Each structure stands twice: as structure tokens, then as C-alpha cells.
Amino acid sequence: MNQLRWMLYKDLLIEWRGRARVAALSTFAVTLLLLFSFAVGPDTDALRTHAPAYLWLSVLTASTLLLTHGFKLEVESGAMEGLLLLPVSPRAIFYGKAIANMVLLLAVGVVALLVTLVLFDVTPRENPIWLLLILVLGTAGVSAPGTLYAGLTARLHAAQMVLPVLLFPLVVPCMVAAVRATSLVLGGDAMGQLDSWLWVLGCFDAIYWSLCGVLFGKVIG
Amino acid sequence: MRKDWALVATGFVLLAIGHGLGLFFVPPEAMMGETGRIFYVHVPTAWNCLVMFLIAFVCAVMVLWSGHPKWDARTTGYVEVGTLYNVMLLFQGSIWARPTWGVYWTWDPRLTTAAVMAVTFAGVMVLRKLIEDPERRATAHAVATVVAFVNVPVVYMSVKWWRTLHQDMSSPSTVDSVMHWPLRTAAIGMLLLGVGFAMVRAELERRRIAIEDEAPELPPVPNPLEV
Numbered sequence: 001m002n003q004l005r006w007m008l009y010k011d012l013l014i015e016w017r018g019r020a021r022v023a024a025l026s027t028f029a030v031t032l033l034l035l036f037s038f039a040v041g042p043d044t045d046a047l048r049t050h051a052p053a054y055l056w057l058s059v060l061t062a063s064t065l066l067l068t069h070g071f072k073l074e075v076e077s078g079a080m081e082g083l084l085l086l087p088v089s090p091r092a093i094f095y096g097k098a099i100a101n102m103v104l105l106l107a108v109g110v111v112a113l114l115v116t117l118v119l120f121d122v123t124p125r126e127n128p129i130w131l132l133l134i135l136v137l138g139t140a141g142v143s144a145p146g147t148l149y150a151g152l153t154a155r156l157h158a159a160q161m162v163l164p165v166l167l168f169p170l171v172v173p174c175m176v177a178a179v180r181a182t183s184l185v186l187g188g189d190a191m192g193q194l195d196s197w198l199w200v201l202g203c204f205d206a207i208y209w210s211l212c213g214v215l216f217g218k219v220i221g
Numbered sequence: 222m223r224k225d226w227a228l229v230a231t232g233f234v235l236l237a238i239g240h241g242l243g244l245f246f247v248p249p250e251a252m253m254g255e256t257g258r259i260f261y262v263h264v265p266t267a268w269n270c271l272v273m274f275l276i277a278f279v280c281a282v283m284v285l286w287s288g289h290p291k292w293d294a295r296t297t298g299y300v301e302v303g304t305l306y307n308v309m310l311l312f313q314g315s316i317w318a319r320p321t322w323g324v325y326w327t328w329d330p331r332l333t334t335a336a337v338m339a340v341t342f343a344g345v346m347v348l349r350k351l352i353e354d355p356e357r358r359a360t361a362h363a364v365a366t367v368v369a370f371v372n373v374p375v376v377y378m379s380v381k382w383w384r385t386l387h388q389d390m391s392s393p394s395t396v397d398s399v400m401h402w403p404l405r406t407a408a409i410g411m412l413l414l415g416v417g418f419a420m421v422r423a424e425l426e427r428r429r430i431a432i433e434d435e436a437p438e439l440p441p442v443p444n445p446l447e448v
Contacts, residue, residue, distance in 0.1 A: 145368060152361045156351050166348060166365060169341040172333075173375065207371060215364045218285050 003088050007096025014073065015104055021069065022104055025062045026111040032058035033115055044121065051120040052182035056175055059109045060142060064164045066104055067146040070097060071154035080154075080220065090217035094147060098209070102136075102143040109135045125188035134181045137201040141174030141208065142167075148212040151219045177201045225420035232414030239265070239407025247403050256320050260400075263313045265408040269415050270310050271373055273303030274342070276419070278370040284363035293359035294426040296366055297349065298419035300342055306415065307339040322386060330379045331387035338372040345369050355433055 015022065036054040040046055047054075074080040083093060113131060116122065124131060149166045153159040177200040184194045243261025250257025277299035283292040314332060315325040326332065345365040352358035380389050389395070396404070 148364070148368065152348070152364060155357075158351055162344075162348060162351060166341075166344040169337050169344060170368065170372075172337045208368075211368065211371070215285075215367060218360050218364055 003092035004095050007088065007092050008099050011070070011096050011100035012103065015100060021066075022107055025066055025104070025108050028065065029058040029062040029108050029112040030115050032061055033112060033119060037119065047120045048122055049187075051116050051122050052179045052186060054120075055109075055112055055116045055182065056138065056179050058112050059105065059139065060168070060171065060175060062108050062112075063101075063105055063139075063142050063146055064160070064167065066108070067101060067143075067150040067167075068153075068160050068163055070101060070147075071150045072159070075154045084220065090220055091213050093220065094151075094213050094216035097151075098143050098147040098212070101147050102139050105139040105143055106135060109139055122186050124186050126185045126194070128185070130185045130194065131182065133198070134178055134185065134201070137198065137205055138174060138178035140205045141178070141201060142171055144205065144208040144212045145170050148216055148219060151216060174201060174204045177204065225417050225424065228413045228417030228420065230417075232410045232412070232417055235406050235410030236414060237410075239403050239405075239410050242403035243400075243407060247400055253321065256317065259313060259317045260396075261403050261407050263310070263317060264404060265411040266306055266310050266313060268408055269411045270303055270306035271377060272412060273299050273306055273415050273419065274338075274370060274373050276416075277303055277366055278373075281363035281366035281370075284359055285367070288356075288359070290355070290359065290430050291423075291427060293355075293362065294423040294430060295419070296363060297426045298421075298423035300345055300362075300366055301422055302415050302419045304339060304342045304346060306411075307335065307342065311336060311339060327386065329386045330383035331376070331385050334372065334376045334379045338369075338376050341369045341372055342366075355430055 033054055036050075036057070037047055040050070071080075074083070110132075113135065117124075146163075146167055149163055149170075150159075153162045153166070156162055177197045181194055181197040181201065184197065240261055244258050247258075247261075249255050250260065277296055280292050280296040280299060283289070284296055311332075314335075318327065318332075319325050345362065348365050349358060349362045352361055379385065380387055
């Protein structure tokens with residue numbers, strides 16, 4: 001646990017020192033939201049209906065830039081080799097990186113959510129605290145397999161191309177559940193379906209956070 | 222004859238018998254009529270697609286466990302044949318869906334999860350092609366295969382977990398006894414064919430890995446400024 005805390009501190013410190021990156025990613029996500037609305041046109045009802053999908057697509061697309069960049073820093077300066085020489089378990093390295101990625105993605109998600117609510121004129125019909133829980137579970141679902149795949153592809157020249165090819169199909173169940181759950185909070189949950197979609201998100205997270213933690217040692221070893 | 226090619230030949234013969242019986246001798250299905258005969262082609266493909274991915278998963282675990290290149294070669298073979306079966310499955314399903322549902326494609330949970338599974342394993346194949354170092358390639362390919370395998374039970378259970386247009390899981394117990402043997406024969410033929418092809422592909426990959434190990438280092442690229 002102590003190792004994990006230090007790994008997380010290291011990754012968050014690196015991101016804090018280069019915090020312009022999070023600002024750039026948030027700007028990128030907001031730009032995507034604008035592009036989606038330009039693509040659909042000035043149909044307010046259609047934009048409001050599809051707002052949850054635009055929100056999660058922008059978060060997912062921004063995640064690939066975030067994930068690729070995190071490992072690029074380690075590989076370029078040879079820091080990964082130094083990290084492996086330390087008496088630290090690979091699981092601590094993985095969970096430190098995955099939690100740091102999740103925190104950053106969550107920050108991007110919160111910015112994108114606020115812009116979505118304003119831009120598409122959406123008012124949540126259920127308690128808005130659910131939106132925060134969905135954001136936490138959804139970004140966790142992307143960051144665990146994303147961190148593993150970013151580690152796998154870190155040394156490849158085509159890393160930025162391969163990561164989405166591997167990651168996007170894998171997180172389809174997570175994205176479907178996150179979009180459906182967000183729609184229910186924004187549009188109203190008359191049939192009480194929100195719980196089942198939160199369960200899907202929770203199960204997805206539990207499977208991939210445990211499986212990727214076990215496999216990460218093989219990836220960086 | 223080598224064992225892998227013997228399996229391929231036996232698989233072809235059994236497949237021809239199974240499909241022949243299913244297409245020409247068994248009475249048409251009560252509800253769908255002649256269209257229902259795709260059952261003898263589509264269902265064996267679906268079963269064996271999942272079987273190929275299951276064997277690929279076991280081989281990938283063995284790569285991570287033992288690190289022996291033979292398991293890496295086998296993983297490659299079964300992932301590729303599984304993906305081929307998966308793509309065939311989607312095409313066959315579309316051919317059946319057009320006269321039955323009126324469309325080639327619909328966003329049904331079974332169809333969607335099967336398509337996602339095909340794209341996921343295609344990504345695993347792409348990853349393998351991009352890594353040159355044999356040891357890193359074997360590990361990365363095995364890890365990606367294990368992670369991608371999580372999709373397989375989801376595809377299998379999709380007709381139970383969600384409301385779907387697709388039929389429930391097909392098995393000999395869900396059809397009339399006259400349809401059992403054509404279905405079983407085609408399924409065994411498809412299995413032998415898949416295993417045979419995967420073994421042939423694994424042997425090719427094993428030889429490629431061996432050649433890579435023996436290949437001399439490339440000479441350094443001359444600096445154009447010094448020439």
C-alpha cells in the first residue's frame with residue numbers, strides 16, 4: 001500500500017508539474033463537443049437527446065492522448081528502467097499509473113460534463129450526484145485497460161495509432177453502460193433502470209482492474 | 222501425410238457430409254423453411270469460433286506461464302483462425318438476417334457483441350505485426366489475447382443477459398432429432414478444419430520465429446554526411 005501511495009504521488013506530481021497538459025486535453029474534449037454539435041446542426045432536441053453520447057465520445061477520444069503521453073514520458077527518458085530497478089512491485093506501478101490516469105480523465109470528464117450541460121441546454125432530472133458516480137465508474141473503466149495497453153504499446157512508433165485500435169473495442173460495454181446511465185440521469189429514470197447500468201459499469205471495472213493488475217508485470221518486465 | 226494436413230482433409234470431408242445432409246436431405250425447418258438450412262453452416266461456425274478463441278486463451282496463458290515460443294506460435298494460429306471464423310459468422314448471420322428480419326444488420330446485442338469481438342481480436346493481430354522483438358511480441362500478444370478473451374463469455378451469454386432478436390443458444394436439444402447428425406457432423410468437421418489450419422499456421426509461425434532467431438544483425442546504416 002505504501003508503494004502504491006508513492007507511485008501515485010510520483011505520477012500525480014509529474015502531471016501537476018506539466019498541468020498545461022490537462023488543460024490542453026480538456027480543451028480538446030470541449031472542441032470535440034463543439035464539432036459534434038456542428039456535425040448534427042442546430043437541431044436542439046437531437047443535440048439534447050444525444051448529449052450523453054457526445055460527452056462520452058469526447059472523454060474516450062481524449063483518453064487515448066492522455067494514456068499514450070503518460071508512458072511516452074517514462075520510455076523517452078529511460079525512467080521505466082530506473083523504476084524497474086527499484087524494489088517496487090509491478091502491481092504498485094500499475095495501480096499508481098491507472099489511478100493517476102483515472103483522476104486526470106475524471107478532471108477532463110467534469111469539464112466536458114459542465115460544457116455539455118450548458119452547450120446542449122440539458123438539466124438533469126435525477127440527482128446530479130449520480131453523474132459524478134457515473135463519471136468515476138466510466139473513467140475507471142477506460143483507465144485500467146487503457147493503462148495496460150499504453151504500457152504494451154509504449155515502445156512502438158505507431159503507439160498513438162495502435163492504442164485506440166486495441167482499446168476502443170474493448171471498452172464498448174463500458175461506454176454503452178456509461179452513455180445509458182448518463183441518459184437516464186439527464187432524461188429521467190421512470191422505469192428504475194439506472195441501477196442495472198451502474199452494476200454493468202461496476203462489474204466491468206472489477207474485472208479489468210483485477211485482470212490488468214495481474215498482467216501488467218508481464219508487460220513491463 | 223502430416224498430422225495438421227490430415228486434420229484439414231478430414232475436416233473438409235466431414236464438413237461436406239454435414240453440409241450436404243443439412244442442405245439436401247434433412248426436411249426444411251418448420252418456421253423458416255429453406256432459409257433455416259443456414260443453421261447447419263452458421264451454428265457450427267459460431268460454436269467453433271468460440272472454441273478457437275478458448276484454445277487461443279489457453280495457449281496465451283501458457284506463453285505467460287512458460288515463455289516457450291511454441292505456445293506463442295499456437296496462440297497466433299488459433300487467434301487468426303478464430304478471427305476468420307468470427308468474420309464468417311458475421312457474414313453468414315447477415316445473409317440469414319436479410320430474408321428473416323428484413324435487414325442485413327441490426328444493433329442486436331448478440332450481433333453487436335460478436336462484431337466487437339471480431340474487431341478486438343483484429344486489434345490483437347495488428348499489435349503482433351507491429352512488434353519486432355520476438356520475446357516482447359510474444360508477451361504483448363499473449364497479454365492482449367487474454368484481455369480480449371473477456372469478450373467471449375459476453376458474446377456467449379448475450380442472448381441470456383439482454384432482450385434480443387437472436388435465437389437462444391442452439392444445441393441438439395433445441396432441434397428435432399433428424400437434424401442432430403448433420404449438425405454434429407458439420408460441427409466436428411469445422412472443429413477439425415479449424416484445429417488443422419491453426420496447426421499449419423502455428424508451424425509457419427514457429428519457422429518464422431526460428432529464422433528471426435538465426436538471422437544475422439543488419440549492418441549499420443552509413444551516415445550520408447560521411448560518405
